Amino acid sequence: MTRSDLVAKLADRFAQLTQRDTEFAVKTILDAMSDALARGHRIEIRGFGSFSINRRPPRVGRNPRSGEQVTIPEKLVPHFKPGKALREGVDASLPAETPVAEEAPSV
Secondary structure (H helix, E strand, O other): HHHHHHHHHHHOOOOOOOOHHHHHHHHHHHHHHHHHHHHOOOOOEOOEEEEEEEEOOOOEEOOOOOEEEEOOOOOOEEEEEEEEHHHHHHHOOOOOOOOOOOOOOOO
């Protein structure tokens, strides 16, 4: 689902909101979440999951073209941990044998 899909679904569900108002609401929520994570805060949405910042330590990698060693600096990356209700809902709705839609076909 993309942002525009989310806006369209919310606008359809709540007829009293215009498409423009729905778009503004979604943008405001996502911007507030991004700002909170950028400040190092943790976001928890009960029944859905939590967003936090994880630290990736510095490491040594290799340049694939030349093979020379490259130092990769430390990074702070966003991390999502699904809540119990979301995990159980996904597990109940998708059979274990069904491949996930995002998986690339094997050749």
